[in-house]
Amino acid sequence: MSDQGPGEVSPRVVLVTGPSGAGRTTALRVFEDLGYEIIDNLPISMIPRLFTGAAPEHPIALGIDVRNRDFSTHAILDLIDAGEAGWSDRIQVLYLDCRPDVLVNRYSETRRRHPVSPNETPEAGIAKEIDLLQPIRIRADVLIDTSEMSPHDLKSELLAVFEAGEDANLSVSVQSFSYKRGVPRGLDLVFDVRFLRNPHWDPTLRGLTGQSEGVVDYVTADERFVPFFDKTRDLIEFLLPAYRDEGKSHLAIGFGCTGGRHRSVTLAERMAKALADKGWQVSIRHRELERQGGGGA
Template sequence: MMTDDNANTGQKVVLVTGPSGAGRTTAIRVLEDIGYEVIDNLPLSLIGRVLGGPALDHPLALGVDVRNRDFSTEMMLQVIEDLRENENHDVEVLYLDCSREMLIRRYSETRRRHPLAPAETPDHGITREIELLAPIRGRADVLIDTSDLSPHDLKEELMQWLSQSGAENLAVSVHSFSYKRGVPRGLDMVLDARFLRNPHWEPSLRSLDGRTDAVADYVAKDPRFDEFFTRVAELVDFLIPAYGDEGKSHLAIGFGCTGGQHRSVALTERLAKTLAHKGWQVSIRHRELERRAETGPASKQLG
């Protein structure tokens, strides 16, 4: 987690939450594998007691969801607030998110009962849980949308965000996507590239994507490209230290275009290279290209 000169140096605590089926159990296991002491399904009323003892010499992860005894939205929000105000604790809320449609699909594939709808179809419970957790989602420090992630992909994301320490290791991710499929969850900055000329209408480029020199050069020759990219890069240069000053551990930036294949991909690649050249740790996600490259099942259960 990013820190400034006056930042909290107390016990590192990660609260792991999110809707059932979005990946909370998988995340808990990953955190345990990378050195966190893990306590899952701890009643909210006992969190203060658990953290009241001497600080540990390793980070702590607490799994919290609607199945926890005495769970309520109000109580969860109060726990988060109390921990953040306590100088003995360095707290992050990790929220594993997922689209309603994918959650329904995962429950259908596994034939599990939803904890909030044991006698009904899962979609009723999923809707209730998403509404119940919405205020908590708004307090998240790290939000990972698992709708398109396999368990392996989720592990990669967690390693990117939560194994970092020190301001110089703030993690930046740059995403490309198609507006046809909606804006990915968890982005801090969204930029629309549809005003740039579209390589789709160039027959020789239509089957290529923005990772190729031919497409990247074509997009960059738009007369508005240079000024747009320069302004975006300058804004990101300003935001990264600002996020560090606020104690954030990552910044997620998204470029969208019509198909998520050409313009958004070219911009994502170029910005990632620019940031990496300046010494920032950068990861890239091309949502539409990754979907097309999938060879396994359309979805995998994230516990």
């Protein structure tokens, strides 16, 4: 039973977690800028106390990782599922993911020991931690892969998702990517657009991107483009209210093609605009263009 009195409301708490080195410290700084109360590495057994007594003035961002005293995967899952105590609908889990090879590079740069296996190689500690956190990752409300992100990129992504506050509409992230480099982790919906004709084979378009007028005209001239786009947009517009009503706060949509520079970029740009025109809160990322210094809108 909660110790809250009549009229008192449990605080909104964002649990910020993920493998060490994935960007948790950066994320907590962003939440601090957004006006959240920041609590880092609070013993797991003490977290339920946040939901008793008078509600705090500000929402809380709670940093959790394997260094927390009495950390256990089961304890975190029990916390998320604490429906009988009346706070489960106030908890949002933000999981910052990252590829193992990127984490290894980050540890090599800082020369830090891994908290899970301080006497072993970083690779060993990273593998153990990822395995330990996997059940929590599956339960995440918002999953962000920081493998290709700078701290600035991560800040922009977090602001897009959380800046509007607790009563905000469902936020949507539309991304383009190359299948050669794999499907980005954290996508909720993925659409393969490699069936559309490829501007890569036109020498005058090869060096351009899907943001260029010539490429856009080339891709949209494919007779399959309009039916595919219209059906996909209708499907997404049908699903978004359902996801919002189910309590989801962030939805990531990906469009993939061979190189991630032309067809997927055009589709992502076009879909992001269509959804924004309908009033949805939309951010957009072009993974391959960002890697090549091409930015992305």
